[in-house]
Amino acid sequence: MVDDIGRDFRFDQTNAVQRRMRLLAGTRPMAWLFARVLHHLDGPVLRRSRGRRSVTSALTGLPIVELTAIGAHSGEPRTLPIIGVPDGDRIVLVASNYGQHRNPGWYFNLKANPRCSVGFRGRRYEMEAYEADGDERKRLWELDVSVYPPRKHYARRAGERRIPVMVLQPLRQSLDDGERQDR
Secondary structure, three states: OOOOOOHHOOOOOHHHHHHHHHHOOOOHHHHHHHHHHHHHHHHHHHHOOOOOOOHHHHHHHEEEEEEOOOOOOOOEEEEEEEEOOOOOOOEEOOOOHHHOOOHHHHHHHHHHEEEEEEEEEEEEEEEEEEEOOOOOOHHHHHHHHHHHOOOHHHHHHHHOOOOOOEEEOOOOOOOOOOOOOOO
């Protein structure tokens, strides 16, 4: 997806307005506003632009992906815009939920049904999710924070909840029959 790990999206690579908007997102009032408003604006804009634009990206310069996962309880596809930090051919999703004390619904959807698809920069990718742990989690958390520093504020507000870091990797295909290979 990208040649250099999150290079285009790092906090220090954005303009002054985008940096300020990212920092404001870490405050309680703005996190509340973003959680309740921006995704309602981003969804239609992403659909109309075929995944190339979002309100959040315009305001903050953040990499917004359109995640489609199967609902853990409903079994129905659920699509939502979310910050997705590229890591080579993978995408990192952090389940911070704006610092709330519970994980977001999409986290449970990916845990129950790891196969998903992601729209990013006008292209769609079939992916498979897993939860990072140990050194990998630490590295990916730091990568995400280099793009979106308010995650540190969210982690403090989340209290005892350890914020999960999910990794979406391209769905591996068998050369013979297109079936998923075992890990």
